[in-house]
Amino acid sequence: MSKGRINLVHLYPREMSIYGDLGNTRCLASRLRWHGYEAVVHSHHPGEDLLPDAHLLVGGGGQDSGQARVEDDLAHNAGVLKDLAADGAPMLMICGMYQLFGNAFVTVEGRRLPGLGILDVTTQGNAKRMIGPVVLETAYGDVVGYENHSGSTVLGAGQQPFGRVRSGLGNNGTDGTEGAVTGAVFGSYLHGPILPANPVFADALIALAVRRATGRDFEPADVDDSVADEARLRQVRRLAG
């Protein structure tokens, strides 16, 4: 007996999932199933209308060419996405999609490309990439992942970061912040993908989605996360001592 059906939307899986970010969707779908829920995964491609009753939205990183391919669609669906965000729909946007959820991306040449403005962050393009393994301290404990971005992101006044950098570079390599959180919308640079090795964070997103879909609190099952915990702890020990 399913405890409820959750609509999971992956934005632009073809264009914006170059670094294994589809693994986040795979992880959420599996965990929902393990917890006794039914997960329905929808792939949203450019040119399609966004599913209005999305309970959880996920997006990933892409190449510049991939970002160019999704910009029109993102503009077309901006209203729906902003309404969903304001209404408390949980979203996890990684790397390129995190940047597109911000106020703007300013290219190396100084051109300002507007974003959705759901997160109060602004990204400046850099010639140099920030690449390497990362450990964060977050509300969900230590979170591990891998960053690979050329944009340097600055938080607006009052914008909460997703975490504090224990090892790695984070938003910009200088202020110690990583990612951003507004309501139930999470932005982060972390690939890995971020969710499989950080199941506490994955289940926090699931709890938000379950409440939205069913109106009831998340009723977790007993899931064995010992392998995920060991994978994470080993990275924390290696990188942050």
Place this chain on the structure above:
Amino acid sequence: MLRTTVAVAAGKAARAASRLRGGGSALPGLVVERVDPRFLAHALSGLPRGIVVVTGTNGKTTTTKMLVAILRQHGLRVFSNPTGSNFTRGVISSMLGEIPLNGRLDADMAVLELDEAHALRFTEHVKPTHSLLLNVARDQLDRFAEIDATAQLLARLSEQTTRGVVLNIDDSFISRGRDRIADGVEVRYFGVDPSIADRLPELQEADVRFDDDFTAPKPGAGDGLLKPRDERSFEVLFGEDDTVGPVELRQRGLAAMINATAATTTARMLLREDFREAATVEALRTVQPPFGRGEVIDADGQPLELVLVKNPAGFTVALSTYGTTPVTSMVAINDNYADGRDVSWLYDVSFESLRERGVAMTTGVRAYDMALRLRYDDVAVDVIEPDLAQALDRFLTEHRDEPKRIFCTYTAMMTLRRDLAARYGLANFGEDTP
């Protein structure tokens, strides 16, 4: 000249020292590069039949070995860099064994396998006469950042090539580069016959860069197309009435057949009227797989297959190639620089084909991450042992009487191969000559 002589002597000494240690293959090349930066250009100047560069994401080592085998079967003296040491200093290191102190290589032709980034650096010293561009796929994005960037590197390599370029007709990351090749430089293509075009998606990356205004080139009589007859044997078709094969390789799978098609097409361009079908078939039939690329080791009377996996396309091809004969398996994942430090790519591979049988062991620095990845595809893992030596020992003893297979990243393969060499008396790295 004195500088070159000193460089060769210093490099030879470093090579002898590093072979005593059983160590890496690039150090002696580094020594020479420091002493004489023009060494490479000098060594390769005056090869009468030119310098061929083989590059691309997947299949470089295998294709290079096949091409060299075909050319040698035709009686040419060919210099090549063995063992996948595909940075410029690796090329120099491999020259040191056979180069005289005057620093000029004595051969008809050089066929060099080069890493995508280093292929371009190589052209700063030496212009290749011919280049073979295999494919572009997601690989080590911590080094190359983006697929598009890799495609650009290869297009620039083809611009630098002086006589002939061979391109993958089915990989638009590669074939789009045709317009950038200089006038007067011959262009040939290799690819698959339309009868198996439906199998391409399992082999290569989707190109999402442009809208679909790109039309693929039409193959002509100089272009080789792969036509498999069954799982093991195939032909390469050139136009209407010229065929090479049928031939059966010692390596399995479609990827190896495509590599053979690329090598055959390139050899046919290089040899022109000297190209002989029978010699080509003989060379392809007998060439041994390179270390770790589908190599089969006799482990206590049972076959042990060593399969290098570096990126999603490569791992996916390996799983589909070997999926038809499931055996007891181990997966070894390291995250050193040469492996790619980001292991995210494991989530772009589907491991469902391992579900029925499960995986006996995961090992390497990221053994737990690999086990976690398999868990999300409902593939059972019996043992997680990060230490490679201990894992190999357990794998070999606990499954002594069964056929076995190890999927491994590059540095994990190097370590495992060394242990296996010691255990079963195999040739060591650096001693594999194409």
